[in-house]
Amino acid sequence: MRIGIVGLGFVGLTFASTLANRGYDVIGMDIDKAKIKNIESGKVPFYEPKLENVLKNALKKKLILTENIEEIVVKCDFIFLTLGTPMNKNGNIDLKIILTVCKKIGQSLLKLKNRPTIIIKSTVTPGTTNNQIKKILEKESNKKVGKGFGLITNPEFLREGKAVYDTLNPHLIVIGSNEKYDGRKLEKFYNKFHNKKNSIIITNNTTAEIIKYANNSFLATKISFINNISNLCQTLPGTNVDQIAEAIGIDPRIGNQFLKAGPGYGGSCLPKDVQALIACEKSLGVESALLDAVHQTNVLQIQKIIKLVEKTLVNVKNKRITILGLSFKEESDDIRESRSIKLIEILLKKQSNITVHDPKAIKNTKLIFRDKISYNEKIVDAINDSDCVILMTPWKQYSKLQGIDFKKMKNKNIIDTRRILNIHDNDINYIGLGIGY
Ligand code: UGA
Numbered sequence: 001m002r003i004g005i006v007g008l009g010f011v012g013l014t015f016a017s018t019l020a021n022r023g024y025d026v027i028g029m030d031i032d033k034a035k036i037k038n039i040e041s042g043k044v045p046f047y048e049p050k051l052e053n054v055l056k057n058a059l060k061k062k063l064i065l066t067e068n069i070e071e072i073v074v075k076c077d078f079i080f081l082t083l084g085t086p087m088n089k090n091g092n093i094d095l096k097i098i099l100t101v102c103k104k105i106g107q108s109l110l111k112l113k114n115r116p117t118i119i120i121k122s123t124v125t126p127g128t129t130n131n132q133i134k135k136i137l138e139k140e141s142n143k144k145v146g147k148g149f150g151l152i153t154n155p156e157f158l159r160e161g162k163a164v165y166d167t168l169n170p171h172l173i174v175i176g177s178n179e180k181y182d183g184r185k186l187e188k189f190y191n192k193f194h195n196k197k198n199s200i201i202i203t204n205n206t207t208a209e210i211i212k213y214a215n216n217s218f219l220a221t222k223i224s225f226i227n228n229i230s231n232l233c234q235t236l237p238g239t240n241v242d243q244i245a246e247a248i249g250i251d252p253r254i255g256n257q258f259l260k261a262g263p264g265y266g267g268s269c270l271p272k273d274v275q276a277l278i279a280c281e282k283s284l285g286v287e288s289a290l291l292d293a294v295h296q297t298n299v300l301q302i303q304k305i306i307k308l309v310e311k312t313l314v315n316v317k318n319k320r321i322t323i324l325g326l327s328f329k330e331e332s333d334d335i336r337e338s339r340s341i342k343l344i345e346i347l348l349k350k351q352s353n354i355t356v357h358d359p360k361a362i363k364n365t366k367l368i369f370r371d372k373i374s375y376n377e378k379i380v381d382a383i384n385d386s387d388c389v390i391l392m393t394p395w396k397q398y399s400k401l402q403g404i405d406f407k408k409m410k411n412k413n414i415i416d417t418r419r420i421l422n423i424h425d426n427d428i429n430y431i432g433l434g435i436g437y
Pocket of ligand 1: 123158216223263265267328
């Protein structure tokens with residue numbers, strides 16, 4: 001059996017590398033020539049812990065790369081589509097990339113004798129596989145799904161920063177197929193790959209698509225919920241949102257994960273998926289008040305931080321403000337929809353002088369702000385002479401900072417949006433977001 005992976009981002013490259021590492025014949029495809037070159041030389045084009053070693057081993061084994069989609073269609077039994085489905089300006093999902101690829105796959109299928117199975121791992125809005133992907137594939141190939149090729153919706157749940165672990169240890173596999181045969185084939189494949197009987201839900205394509213959106217939207221709902229409670233705590237002296245999260249998290253009906261209050265959720269998935277589900281619901285005439293509120297709460301959360309800075313510094317104009325953490329989460333260099341980027345944009349409009357530190361995301365941030373802000377390799381260099389430090393991303397190294405690291409600040413104000421600092425120094429004005437003073 002040979003496996004094709006189309007689109008080599010977090011999901012695709014991790015999947016291709018772990019499969020090849022376990023002895024599968026894998027062809028990875030991407031249209032980005034520079035990216036392919038990098039990967040061929042063993043370099044991961046983004047920061048993902050542990051992936052580089054896995055990739056290097058995979059290249060020694062059975063991972064080969066191509067820019068040619070036809071090669072994948074002709075040679076592979078399973079064709080996984082792990083392409084990005086970004087958000088357009090209206091918050092709708094942009095399916096251009098995946099539909100264009102499906103058109104090309106359909107054209108390659110036309111001349112083919114084998115019957116490959118096409119597996120949609122990309123996040124696509126409910127109805128996309130049946131109403132758009134299937135139609136394009138059938139039209140271009142002149143073949144019917146089920147007979148000429150298999151078509152499965154198989155959403156991915158891995159987290160950035162834990163991509164290798166999650167690929168090898170998925171908590172759930174969802175297989176959406178309108179043909180029983182294909183679903184069972186993929187189920188067998190996954191059980192063999194993971195060398196165990198996975199927890200698998202087999203359903204139809206559209207239900208599988210909804211599961212993915214429901215999952216991410218529920219996670220976003222938990223975060224917005226706890227951020228709402230965090231804002232309440234902020235106004236009531238003696239309260240701390242973490243204690244409340246701990247208490248409600250003990251109730252097994254609630255669970256303790258995704259209850260860390262902070263500056264709001266970012267990244268390439270949660271913000272995009274909540275908005276895409278809202279747009280999808282609206283287009284179908286479904287009431288979306290809950291998700292509207294989840295999204296709005298997230299958008300407004302950054303204003304809470306701005307208010308805190310303005311209360312602390314009175315006037316932020318010409319003040320030197322340090323941002324610790326630029327990536328949307330720790331162990332990542334990804335700044336897509338990062339709350340830090342939004343915060344910097346607002347503070348720059350208010351004419352603050354911004355200085356930043358991040359262990360991995362400086363390079364990506366420079367592409368946005370260039371020389372409008374200053375960048376530091378060392379944390380203390382970012383802190384020295386500052387009027388206010390705002391800790392945004394909970395990188396481990398920040399939690400180790402001590403009072404002494406802040407002693408050269410011009411004015412010793414710290415706003416810790418993740419409450420990870422442990423500083424008890426009377427000289428320092430420490431404000432934890434979600435703590436009432
Ligand atoms: C998310 C989902 O967690 C994955 O299951 C899913 O596969 C992925 O999207 C996707 O659809 O591809 P990811 O974007 O890597 O994964 O990031 P998360 O770990 O979910 O974090 C998202 C944001 O929420 C981050 O900004 C994080 O700091 C924030 N967050 C998370 C909180 O503010 N509080 C929490 O308790 C948890």
